[in-house]
Amino acid sequence: MxxxxxxxxxxVSTATVSRTINGSDKVTAETAERVRRAIEQLKYYPNTNAxxxxxxxxxxxxxxxxxxxxxxxxxxxxxxEDVAVxxxxxxxxxxxxxxxxxxxxxxxxxxQRKADGVAIMTSEMEEHLIDELSSRRIPLVFLDTGxxxxxxxxIAIDYASGIDAAVVHLTSLGHTSIGFIRGPMALTSARxxxxxxxxxxxxxxxxxxxxxxxEGNHRMDGGHEAMVRLLDKPVMPTAVLMSNDMTxxxxxxxxxxxxxxxxxxxxxxxxxxxxxxxxxxxxxTTVRVSRKEIAKVAFHALxxxxxxxxxxxxxxxxxPTLIERNTTGAAPNRHSTRHPLKRLATR
Amino acid sequence: MxxxxxxxxxxVSTATVSRTINGSDKVTAETAERVRRAIEQLKYYPNTNAxxxxxxxxxxxxxxxxxxxxxxxxxxxxxxEDVAVxxxxxxxxxxxxxxxxxxxxxxxxxxQRKADGVAIMTSEMEEHLIDELSSRRIPLVFLDTGxxxxxxxxIAIDYASGIDAAVVHLTSLGHTSIGFIRGPMALTSARxxxxxxxxxxxxxxxxxxxxxxxEGNHRMDGGHEAMVRLLDKPVMPTAVLMSNDMTxxxxxxxxxxxxxxxxxxxxxxxxxxxxxxxxxxxxxTTVRVSRKEIAKVAFHALxxxxxxxxxxxxxxxxxPTLIERNTTGAAPNRHSTRHPLKRLATR
DNA sequence: CTGTTAGCGCTTTCAA
DNA sequence: TTGAAAGCGCTAACAG
Numbered sequence: 205m206x207x208x209x210x211x212x213x214x215x216v217s218t219a220t221v222s223r224t225i226n227g228s229d230k231v232t233a234e235t236a237e238r239v240r241r242a243i244e245q246l247k248y249y250p251n252t253n254a255x256x257x258x259x260x261x262x263x264x265x266x267x268x269x270x271x272x273x274x275x276x277x278x279x280x281x282x283x284x285e286d287v288a289v290x291x292x293x294x295x296x297x298x299x300x301x302x303x304x305x306x307x308x309x310x311x312x313x314x315x316q317r318k319a320d321g322v323a324i325m326t327s328e329m330e331e332h333l334i335d336e337l338s339s340r341r342i343p344l345v346f347l348d349t350g351x352x353x354x355x356x357x358x359i360a361i362d363y364a365s366g367i368d369a370a371v372v373h374l375t376s377l378g379h380t381s382i383g384f385i386r387g388p389m390a391l392t393s394a395r396x397x398x399x400x401x402x403x404x405x406x407x408x409x410x411x412x413x414x415x416x417x418x419e420g421n422h423r424m425d426g427g428h429e430a431m432v433r434l435l436d437k438p439v440m441p442t443a444v445l446m447s448n449d450m451t452x453x454x455x456x457x458x459x460x461x462x463x464x465x466x467x468x469x470x471x472x473x474x475x476x477x478x479x480x481x482x483x484x485x486x487x488x489t490t491v492r493v494s495r496k497e498i499a500k501v502a503f504h505a506l507x508x509x510x511x512x513x514x515x516x517x518x519x520x521x522x523x524p525t526l527i528e529r530n531t532t533g534a535a536p537n538r539h540s541t542r543h544p545l546k547r548l549a550t551r
Numbered sequence: 552m553x554x555x556x557x558x559x560x561x562x563v564s565t566a567t568v569s570r571t572i573n574g575s576d577k578v579t580a581e582t583a584e585r586v587r588r589a590i591e592q593l594k595y596y597p598n599t600n601a602x603x604x605x606x607x608x609x610x611x612x613x614x615x616x617x618x619x620x621x622x623x624x625x626x627x628x629x630x631x632e633d634v635a636v637x638x639x640x641x642x643x644x645x646x647x648x649x650x651x652x653x654x655x656x657x658x659x660x661x662x663q664r665k666a667d668g669v670a671i672m673t674s675e676m677e678e679h680l681i682d683e684l685s686s687r688r689i690p691l692v693f694l695d696t697g698x699x700x701x702x703x704x705x706i707a708i709d710y711a712s713g714i715d716a717a718v719v720h721l722t723s724l725g726h727t728s729i730g731f732i733r734g735p736m737a738l739t740s741a742r743x744x745x746x747x748x749x750x751x752x753x754x755x756x757x758x759x760x761x762x763x764x765x766e767g768n769h770r771m772d773g774g775h776e777a778m779v780r781l782l783d784k785p786v787m788p789t790a791v792l793m794s795n796d797m798t799x800x801x802x803x804x805x806x807x808x809x810x811x812x813x814x815x816x817x818x819x820x821x822x823x824x825x826x827x828x829x830x831x832x833x834x835x836t837t838v839r840v841s842r843k844e845i846a847k848v849a850f851h852a853l854x855x856x857x858x859x860x861x862x863x864x865x866x867x868x869x870x871p872t873l874i875e876r877n878t879t880g881a882a883p884n885r886h887s888t889r890h891p892l893k894r895l896a897t898r
Numbered sequence: 899c900t901g902t903t904a905g906c907g908c909t910t911t912c913a914a
Numbered sequence: 915t916t917g918a919a920a921g922c923g924c925t926a927a928c929a930g
Contacts, residue, residue, distance in 0.1 A: 206907055217917045222909060230915055247683070249662040253609060254907035256600040257922045272629050273826045278620040282646055289656065294664060297644055299629055309636065315596040317641060336594070424830040450830075457832050460807040479620045480827075483771040483797075485804050553923055564901045569925060577899055601923035604906045 205248055214242035225250055252294075256318065265506055266296045266314040266322035268307070275450065275478040276495070280325065283499035291507060293320070300326050311336055321345070321506030325498075327392055341513040345505040347498065348393060352517030357505040359498055359520045363393070366491040366524030367400035367445070368407075370473045373489075373526055374443045375408055378535035379471060383416030383441035385430045385451050394422065397447050397475065416441045420451040427454025435462055442535040443471035449478045452488055456531070467533030477527055487529030497522050552595055561589035572597055599641075603665065612853055613643045613661040613669035615654070622797065622825040623842070627672065630846035638854060640667070647673050658683055668692070668853030672845075674739055688860040692852040694845065695740060699864030704852040706845055706867045710740070713838040713871030714747035714792070715754075717820045720836075720873055721790045722755055725882035726818060730763030730788035732777045732798050741769065744794050744822065763788045767798040774801025782809055789882040790818035796825045799835055803878070814880035824874055834876030844869050 211218045216235060223231050224239040231239075242248070256262040267284050269277045281297055288295045296317060298310040307326070311333045314322050321343040324334075329349065338344055338355050345357040352358050374382055384401045387394025405412050418434050420426030427450060434444070435458065446452040452474035459466055466472055466486060474481070477492035501520045509515050558565045563582060570578050571586040578586075589595070603609040614631050616624045628644055635642045643664060645657035654673070658680045661669050668690040671681075676696065685691055685702050692704040699705050721729055731748045734741025752759050765781050767773030774797060781791070782805065793799040799821035806813055813819055813833060821828070824839035848867045856862050 208907080218908075219910080219917060219919095220915085223916090226909085232915065235915080249659065251604075251665060251907055252663045253600045253603040253665060254922090255909075257598075257604055257924090258907075258909035260909090260922070262600060272619070273625040278625055281644075282619050285644070285646060289660070294643065294660065296641065297628075297632070299632060312596065313636070313641065316599045318598060318600060424827070425832065426830075428832050454830070454832070457807075460804075461832075463810070480771070483773075483801070485772065485775050485801070485808075555923080565924075566902080566926080567900060570900090573925085579899065582899080598923050601906090602925075604908090605923075605925035607906070607925090 205246060206251065209246060210239065210242045210248050213246065214239045262318040262320055263292065264294045264296055264317055264319050265503065266298065266319040268298045268300060268310050268322060268324045268326060270302050270326045271299055272297070275480060276476060279479055279495040280499050283496040284323065284503055287500050287503040293507065300328070302328065304328065304330060307333060315340070320510055323502040323506060343506045343509045343513050345502045347502070352519050354516050355513055357517035357520065359501055359522060361493055361522050362524065363396045364400040364403065366475070366493065367397060368404045369524070369526040370445055370491050371404040371408060373528070373532065374471060374473070377471065377532060379443040380410055381413070381416070381441045382410065383434060383444040385418045385420050385427060385444060385446050385455060387420060387422045387447035387451070389419070391422070394447050401445060413439065415439055420447065420454070422448050423450050424454035424457070427451030428458045431455035431458035441470065442538065443473070443532070446472065446474050449474035449476045449481060449488060449490055452490070453480070453484070466531050469536060471532040473532060486531055489529045489532040490527050491524045492527045493524045494522065552593055553598065556593060557586065557589045557595050560593065561586045609665040609667055610640050611643055611664055611666050612640055612850065613645065613666040615645045615647060615657050615669060615671045615673060617649050617673045618646055619644070622827060623823060626826055626842040627846050630843040631670065631850055634847050634850040640854065647675070649675065651675065651677060655680060662687070667857055670849040670853060690853045690856045690860050692849045694849070699866045701863050702860050704864035704867065706848055706869060708840055708869050709871060710743045711747040711750065713822070713840065714744060715751045716871070716873040717792055717838050718751040718755060720875070720879065721818060721820070722757070724818065724879060726790040727757055727882070728760070728763070728788045729757065730781060730791040732765045732767050732774060732791060732793050732802060734767060734769040734794035734798070736766070738769070741794050748792060760786065762786055767794065767801070769795050770797050771801035771804070774798030775805045778802035778805035788817065789885065790820070790879070792820050794822060796821035796823045796828060796835060796837055799837070800827070813878050816883060818879040820879060833878055836876045836879040837874050838871045839874045840871045841869065
């Protein structure tokens, strides 16, 4: 069941069948129709491997991520797949598992499959591996790391404006004592978020109380523990910003355990807006970094430069947006006690 | 940079290079070594598309799932990828988004890419699409649906034994008043779990109180609401089994809101053991359905029959295991009040 | 053990 | 607008 059979049935040459499949305009409407009927009738599916060989194009786009079980990624992968399929392209997903060695494997997989472009959405990356790809003129796009170069684009997330929106939201609700649970400082994205928080607070003329700053690990357990440490202190913020949603969810759990009400006793804002939030209660107010948008931009960065792999890369920017749900509210009216919530916090 | 260049540099024929790459044993150690050095030196990566064309094997395995953002799937996908890569094979992940039309697209993608086998892990499936694949002698494996046929294997999950382990665990802790929050009855897996619960309870001689049975939607919000309904009733079980983990997490949230302690006031058991549980507090006691095992079994079901696509399919069974964490404990000693926890529940 | 060579199924010049 | 034919890079049968 190959192109020859179709050609025979439609009484044309294989070239014409090929042209019809590829939507060439130099095929008469009638001829094309005859070919299409033959294809239909034979339930013919063009062999993509042969197409790739013949055309030098695999119609395959690589998507390298750290770990699909990290809630940030599933929606990204799905959206990337959606756009790709829409454009008749296939996706090769590869997990590095945060392991540089696996990254090497991933790159080699892309090379063997002759990916037409690769989106690298991990935080880690190794120069020499990137070279391996870009020296073969494979378009590349990164998330939030590096600067555009020949054939290499970058998607920058405007963390600063996202964090700023969160701080503005809180101040407009009357909060002035705002804490922050940051991510591991070894992580670039966590560092940037933390820096953006400090900047934003300063710009608003708000005091940064170091006691209100804790560090988590971007996972639930870290958020839980960080919040426990925070609640054990003699001071208590009226609101806390979190470096990501998982941290926020962990922190919320710790607060519930202490009998604290959100947002009555304290407001919480997350970051990322992971899928989980859609169905969780209380709905987490958070700063959404649209994975759908990232995926779209990434795919197009690659797909659009497929005819021109050596074009110079572009720097795209994705703007986060504040999503107001139910974990933020007016600042509680705390009075001069040193342990304003001790009664609540220990029962 | 192709096989010819390598052959030239190594001073052998392309056939020998090919043999070396494919680990044929009819190549002298020295020759092979020379070839390997040439490959190394040229940074040569064999073109998989050409290999596929020449050999009639794509080394590509399809994995069709409902929705990667459903927490059941990420680990399955990752594990499947892990095994596949280990065996030098590539994976094509496709989401149906629970949409029959998309399923058609998925199948067609597999056909075009000439997948060497397809694992179909969605609950829905359509006969004619399956035929499309199996009539082309592509090995298939299903999760928990259908019976083995020629070229079609099935992985059955022993829900009954899983649920039974949960019930036994509870009774051994002294629980006799056990509730159940089931999933939507339209979902086969939810129906089976519910049925297994009823059976298990009967077998233990325990009373099934219909008031203690609620229905969720296998998501957090459904679990939350179901638990709220349950808590609003005049009777209260000492333990509740859940049709899946997301339901349990939602239910836990509802309990916290009411000021109920887990497991002191009530024990909770989930089902699935999603990744999230690893870092959540309190750790959810649950029945683990190992995605890693499913993935491994699925891949091998396909890979092992690649030389024999018309072999008759096999029925594999995956045994769930009880994972004891912190949401189950001794049954509380409730006395004769009709609203045993009213004091707690309304404060 | 190694080389020669004919495909694999499609795309793409080049001619007609 | 269509067809003939030469690859694309590799595998595998066959010969030696």
